[in-house]
Amino acid sequence: MKTLFILCAITTALSLSGQNSHAQTTDAPLRIIAFGAHPDDVEQKTGGMGAIWAAKGYKVKFVAMTNGDIGHFESSGGALANRRLKEVQECARIFGIETEVLDIHDGELEPTLENRKTVARLIRDWQADIVLFHRPYDYHPDHRYVGVLVQDASVIVAAPFFTPNTPPTKKNPIFMYYSDNFMRPYAFDPTIVVSIDEVADKKWNCITAMPSQFGDEHSWQASTYPNVPKDEQGRKDYLLKSVQLRNEAVASKYRDRLIAFYGQDKGSKIKYAEAFELCQYGRQPSMDELKKIFLLNGHTTNQPAKVSPGQDGALFLSAEAGKGVGPKIAYMPEASAFGWFTAADKVEWNVQVDKTGEYEVYLDWSVADLEAGKPYVLEAAGQQLKGTVERTGSWQTFKTEKIGTIKLTAGNRKLVFKPASKFETAGDKGALLDLRGLKLIPVKG
Numbered sequence: 001m002k003t004l005f006i007l008c009a010i011t012t013a014l015s016l017s018g019q020n021s022h023a024q025t026t027d028a029p030l031r032i033i034a035f036g037a038h039p040d041d042v043e044q045k046t047g048g049m050g051a052i053w054a055a056k057g058y059k060v061k062f063v064a065m066t067n068g069d070i071g072h073f074e075s076s077g078g079a080l081a082n083r084r085l086k087e088v089q090e091c092a093r094i095f096g097i098e099t100e101v102l103d104i105h106d107g108e109l110e111p112t113l114e115n116r117k118t119v120a121r122l123i124r125d126w127q128a129d130i131v132l133f134h135r136p137y138d139y140h141p142d143h144r145y146v147g148v149l150v151q152d153a154s155v156i157v158a159a160p161f162f163t164p165n166t167p168p169t170k171k172n173p174i175f176m177y178y179s180d181n182f183m184r185p186y187a188f189d190p191t192i193v194v195s196i197d198e199v200a201d202k203k204w205n206c207i208t209a210m211p212s213q214f215g216d217e218h219s220w221q222a223s224t225y226p227n228v229p230k231d232e233q234g235r236k237d238y239l240l241k242s243v244q245l246r247n248e249a250v251a252s253k254y255r256d257r258l259i260a261f262y263g264q265d266k267g268s269k270i271k272y273a274e275a276f277e278l279c280q281y282g283r284q285p286s287m288d289e290l291k292k293i294f295l296l297n298g299h300t301t302n303q304p305a306k307v308s309p310g311q312d313g314a315l316f317l318s319a320e321a322g323k324g325v326g327p328k329i330a331y332m333p334e335a336s337a338f339g340w341f342t343a344a345d346k347v348e349w350n351v352q353v354d355k356t357g358e359y360e361v362y363l364d365w366s367v368a369d370l371e372a373g374k375p376y377v378l379e380a381a382g383q384q385l386k387g388t389v390e391r392t393g394s395w396q397t398f399k400t401e402k403i404g405t406i407k408l409t410a411g412n413r414k415l416v417f418k419p420a421s422k423f424e425t426a427g428d429k430g431a432l433l434d435l436r437g438l439k440l441i442p443v444k445g
């Protein structure tokens with residue numbers, strides 16, 4: 001295992017320097033495998049991204065670890081399992097991907113050695129570059145154990161003599177979690193948020209093609225959701241809408257990330273999204289490589305643009321939409337942030353404020369410990385919000401924290417973020433911070 005860890009470390013170091021990225025060095029299509037507990041989980045969590053990848057020629061496979069044979073209030077057993085297999089096969093046809101359902105009873109998935117081997121073999125057979133799965137924090141034991149099983153397989157998939165009849169992956173894959181709303185012990189923290197608007201119809205067609213989950217009067221969803229209409233069509237529309245609303249909620253919740261990835265104009269209009277968090281196990285790619293993998297490489301320069309409020313009145317002052325002014329400041333597309341921030345540099349935003357009132361201000365930044373501690377000021381409509389750049393651990397580690405409140409009156413406003421005192425810059429030493437943006441949330445009441 002020692003050798004393997006050294007190999008992992010070398011692979012990671014190379015990928016951080018951007019020299020060993022699969023996406024950059026080979027034309028072979030990327031290979032993605034996505035695990036879910038039941039025949040409908042992967043479709044819901046990553047059906048959109050799966051369809052986008054498939055359309056680009058990437059090889060995508062969805063796996064349900066159980067056959068879904070109890071998730072219904074009227075039927076069960078082999079008949080239900082067969083029906084659900086056909087449903088996800090129809091989804092696979094719609095998405096242009098492959099699918100597999102394992103013959104493990106619904107509600108009975110266990111984190112056993114045998115199942116760990118099964119997961120490892122599936123990843124190895126697929127020669128996966130990317131593996132997607134549930135977080136191990138979830139209400140459903142099957143979801144939770146998918147998380148445990150994939151995490152437990154994440155290092156041994158590259159070990160030649162584990163399940164030796166299946167060849168190991170050539171390098172450790174990248175492992176990423178699906179989004180969820182569970183808060184304990186850790187809330188989901190997205191690394192990547194993608195628009196699925198261009199393929200949304202395919203996702204909704206897939207949901208419609210799974211009536212045992214989202215259509216039958218006695219389907220799980222129809223039996224457990226409140227206020228489901230009694231009539232056939234009303235019920236189907238309602239259940240589809242509930243899935244659409246969940247994809248809308250992901251877009252709203254991570255709107256600032258969508259704007260950072262897609263730019264102010266497109267990012268603020270995205271309706272449906274899926275989100276993924278990099279797992280700390282497996283290969284650790286650079287943000288630049290991840291953006292390429294998720295086909296988010298459209299924006300290489302920032303495009304200063306007027307910031308207008310989102311639905312809830314929040315204002316996202318992304319680096320992407322800001323204007324860097326000064327001798328050294330530069331936009332870094334790989335981090336969606338401004339860097340090289342000297343004492344003479346500043347960032348300006350042109351902001352459309354619709355609602356007069358108090359706004360909570362959140363700063364999204366990173367800084368190396370040695371550079372932390374310099375004072376900054378946010379100027380807005382004659383007010384000054386001052387603070388000190390707190391440590392984040394490294395230039396690569398971004399944090400978002402509340403730094404205070406300001407009052408804004410409706411109309412066109414210019415907001416400026418800059419250092420509050422002079423400091424020396426020599427070579428690459430002496431910078432204020434890397435600034436990914438500011439988030440202004442209206443104070444309720």
Ligand SMILES: [Zn+2]
Nearest residue numbers: 037038041143
């Ligand atoms: Zn499930």
